[in-house]
Amino acid sequence: MPGVTPGEATSTCWSCGDMRAAHFCSACGKVQPPVPVDYFTFFGFPRKLNVDASVLEREFYDLSRKLHPDLYARADSREQEWSLEQSSLLNDAYRTLRDPIKRTEYLLRLEGVELEEQSKTATEKARATGDVKKQVVPPDLLEEVFELNMQLEELRMQKKMGEDDPALIEELGKERLKLEERYEALFDELKGYWNEWDGLVDSGTEDARRQIRDKMLDLLNRRNYIRNLVRDVNEALDS
Amino acid sequence: MTSDRIVGIDLGTTNSLVAFMQGEIPVVIPGEDGSNLVPSVVALDERDQIIVGNAARKYLIETPERSVYSIKRLMGRGVEDIQEELKFFPFRLAEDLEPGEVLRIKLGRQTFTPPEVSAFILRQLKRNAERFFNAPVTKAVITVPAYFNDAQRQATKDAGRIAGLEVLRLVNEPTAASLAYGLDKQQNGIIAVYDLGGGTFDISILRLHDGIFEVIATNGDTHLGGDDIDNLLITIALDDIRGDLGLDVSRNGEAVATIRKAVIEAKIALSSQPSTKLDIELPGGKRYLRETTREQFELLIQPIIDRTVAPCKQALRDARLKPEQIGEVVLVGGSTRIPKVRALVEEMFQRKPHTDLNPDEVVALGAAVQANILGGGSEATENMLLLDVTPLSLGIEVAGGVTDKIILRNSTIPASATQYYTTQIDGQANVAIHVLQGERELAKDCRSLARFDLKGIPPMTAGMPRIEVKFLIDANGILHVSAREQRSGKEAEIEVQPSYGLTDEQVESMILDSFDYAEEDFRRRQVIEARREAETIMAALEKGKKSPAWGQLASDEKKQIAKLEKALIQVKSEDDYAAIRKAIDALNQGTMRLAELMMDSAVSTALKGKTMDEADMGEGPEAPHPVAKAEFK
Numbered sequence: 001m002p003g004v005t006p007g008e009a010t011s012t013c014w015s016c017g018d019m020r021a022a023h024f025c026s027a028c029g030k031v032q033p034p035v036p037v038d039y040f041t042f043f044g045f046p047r048k049l050n051v052d053a054s055v056l057e058r059e060f061y062d063l064s065r066k067l068h069p070d071l072y073a074r075a076d077s078r079e080q081e082w083s084l085e086q087s088s089l090l091n092d093a094y095r096t097l098r099d100p101i102k103r104t105e106y107l108l109r110l111e112g113v114e115l116e117e118q119s120k121t122a123t124e125k126a127r128a129t130g131d132v133k134k135q136v137v138p139p140d141l142l143e144e145v146f147e148l149n150m151q152l153e154e155l156r157m158q159k160k161m162g163e164d165d166p167a168l169i170e171e172l173g174k175e176r177l178k179l180e181e182r183y184e185a186l187f188d189e190l191k192g193y194w195n196e197w198d199g200l201v202d203s204g205t206e207d208a209r210r211q212i213r214d215k216m217l218d219l220l221n222r223r224n225y226i227r228n229l230v231r232d233v234n235e236a237l238d239s
Numbered sequence: 240m241t242s243d244r245i246v247g248i249d250l251g252t253t254n255s256l257v258a259f260m261q262g263e264i265p266v267v268i269p270g271e272d273g274s275n276l277v278p279s280v281v282a283l284d285e286r287d288q289i290i291v292g293n294a295a296r297k298y299l300i301e302t303p304e305r306s307v308y309s310i311k312r313l314m315g316r317g318v319e320d321i322q323e324e325l326k327f328f329p330f331r332l333a334e335d336l337e338p339g340e341v342l343r344i345k346l347g348r349q350t351f352t353p354p355e356v357s358a359f360i361l362r363q364l365k366r367n368a369e370r371f372f373n374a375p376v377t378k379a380v381i382t383v384p385a386y387f388n389d390a391q392r393q394a395t396k397d398a399g400r401i402a403g404l405e406v407l408r409l410v411n412e413p414t415a416a417s418l419a420y421g422l423d424k425q426q427n428g429i430i431a432v433y434d435l436g437g438g439t440f441d442i443s444i445l446r447l448h449d450g451i452f453e454v455i456a457t458n459g460d461t462h463l464g465g466d467d468i469d470n471l472l473i474t475i476a477l478d479d480i481r482g483d484l485g486l487d488v489s490r491n492g493e494a495v496a497t498i499r500k501a502v503i504e505a506k507i508a509l510s511s512q513p514s515t516k517l518d519i520e521l522p523g524g525k526r527y528l529r530e531t532t533r534e535q536f537e538l539l540i541q542p543i544i545d546r547t548v549a550p551c552k553q554a555l556r557d558a559r560l561k562p563e564q565i566g567e568v569v570l571v572g573g574s575t576r577i578p579k580v581r582a583l584v585e586e587m588f589q590r591k592p593h594t595d596l597n598p599d600e601v602v603a604l605g606a607a608v609q610a611n612i613l614g615g616g617s618e619a620t621e622n623m624l625l626l627d628v629t630p631l632s633l634g635i636e637v638a639g640g641v642t643d644k645i646i647l648r649n650s651t652i653p654a655s656a657t658q659y660y661t662t663q664i665d666g667q668a669n670v671a672i673h674v675l676q677g678e679r680e681l682a683k684d685c686r687s688l689a690r691f692d693l694k695g696i697p698p699m700t701a702g703m704p705r706i707e708v709k710f711l712i713d714a715n716g717i718l719h720v721s722a723r724e725q726r727s728g729k730e731a732e733i734e735v736q737p738s739y740g741l742t743d744e745q746v747e748s749m750i751l752d753s754f755d756y757a758e759e760d761f762r763r764r765q766v767i768e769a770r771r772e773a774e775t776i777m778a779a780l781e782k783g784k785k786s787p788a789w790g791q792l793a794s795d796e797k798k799q800i801a802k803l804e805k806a807l808i809q810v811k812s813e814d815d816y817a818a819i820r821k822a823i824d825a826l827n828q829g830t831m832r833l834a835e836l837m838m839d840s841a842v843s844t845a846l847k848g849k850t851m852d853e854a855d856m857g858e859g860p861e862a863p864h865p866v867a868k869a870e871f872k
Contacts, residue, residue, distance in 0.1 A: 061449075064626060068624055069653065069714045070408075073407055073408070084711070084714070091653060092655055
């Protein structure tokens, strides 16, 4: 849903002819046909990554009270359809923006950055089609990942034989804890980048912005990678 | 005004109810027999007439092959889904069912789809409401289990249409219950609704915030409820009878129906008593006697009620909440009367559940609240808004038979997702999309919702077309799909093959079929109209009696009017529309002179220098002539 600026999103209301906001007319309150705007614009926010959760929630409730299909049950079918589309857009936008990671990923995508697909579905899809999945091991994790994969393989073998090595299980448990801590720490690091990004939105150079984008992308990839590792460890331990 | 009256309907597995907002309070509309609950039982009587509710119950035992209960279990399901149910329920499927066809079950020699059977129940509720309002009812909010999938929802909506109801909204049952609860409590906080009914289980966690009812997470099992307890008890009784009495009655419909009735009574008794006795007369004069204690009963049902634990835990996990963060747990559904169920909930959520609400009625009352909101609201509901979620993730099948989830479960609805498709070979004109619902990784483990064929893609080199497909789940939890080829800007044509549902054409033809039954509805409508007309003329007459014109009538004129009035009152309470009409006409004729006199006196009063207003022209002079025809939409 790329780039329509807030200015372009406003035009005249179909019902009263006055100026309107993106979703409903500021003069007569009628719901408007949806225009393609990004989620930040929909809420009237700048493309900044620090979002006040309580402001977002309040806006969500306020807009829900104006756009929800329940309010248009007696309106004509055209208004009903617009309210359905507008409120689905509202819900989609709220779901994306309130989650810090989804919000960051969404902004990067708006900025034209391609994220690596690291979902489990993508993995299975790649496995099924025989494609090589785009997934780079973060360099600082290379050695650890190598070691961990060896241990996981050993555990799986043992389980298959019906054996049980408490030492190995304990070792993997510790490893998991370490990964989880790292995962958490990455989030704090990300927040630091948010501040940098937000400072550059209004005044920074394109070059400076690109640098932060790349840092965030790299961080998200590492984070996803660790998440997948934790999942693998969990699966091996639980199976 | 009248045509805008929207009722709330709880179409339950065991019982169904219809309710509406009377002023600021939701109330259940009783049936002709005075009962609030209409048992969800449908039977064909000796003259092949459809019988619904309490009156149909006796047929369950007398002619089980001509009656059906718990039809909700079959809504939106295919023959391969219901093998388990067939073991325990006496559903008689039509013999000529084709694979992939919508189920049809037999009542006598006729067959009906589950939406048609449900429509009979809805029609009865509609009639009850019309009788209550003395006016036609055409719009309704109907509740469904929160965990119902798209096909089950669609089937419920179809049932409404077949019954002649415009279904303005499907509302999730636990959410409806929360509306009734919230209307009463007016409190902010987090609540959980634990809804164990006759055939379905739902758990919903909601945040109540200044009139907004926001569902955070929902989970459940659409095939778990009191029915399962009954079936277990029936199986045990049948085993006992075989073992102790050497009698196999499992194929005897009448005997099984008798046992079912007895074990249900025992189940209910054990909620208030420490023990109960079963005493069942069997074919051939033998008796099955057995005493059961509550302790034994609780041991038996433990595995069934334990199945509610996992959905509750999942819902809490999805909501990212711990049990102690739940402010109140509200119990809904008849099966929550069982003390052991209450104990289980108390242990799980570490608090005593809220049991003040009538678990049978609260869902219907909540549906009435939502109906009121959709109708424009009232003082009580002015600030109320329901934000519900989709219970199951929506996905599409991608290469390798994998499900790619595009709308995750517990997303607030309406919700949408956009996907882009292209072609694999040059000039390809069609693309097939397989839509799934469920949480599993592989397409074959998810529920197939429908297959969509994008057609009429303009001829282009492979990979060139860019087809934007928009998936939208509406506020009813029902999926809509639209597609557009972006390079040509052409709306792509979509052909939908619902995996388990009626096509629009089928529903249309069922609506036509239902006119066979609707003839009776039409007659009822005429009676209702005539009654309203009778009331109007009688009200006018009352007014006339108080006017000075009344004094100018001769005494035998008055006597004649009284006689005609009495005749109208007499026929008004009967169901003969023609007779009511005739009596109205007669009274109209008989009061002709009274009307003229009233008109004269009004005019002469005016001449004495009074304004028309003071002369109370009101409704008096213009009535009883002409009587306006009651207007119906």
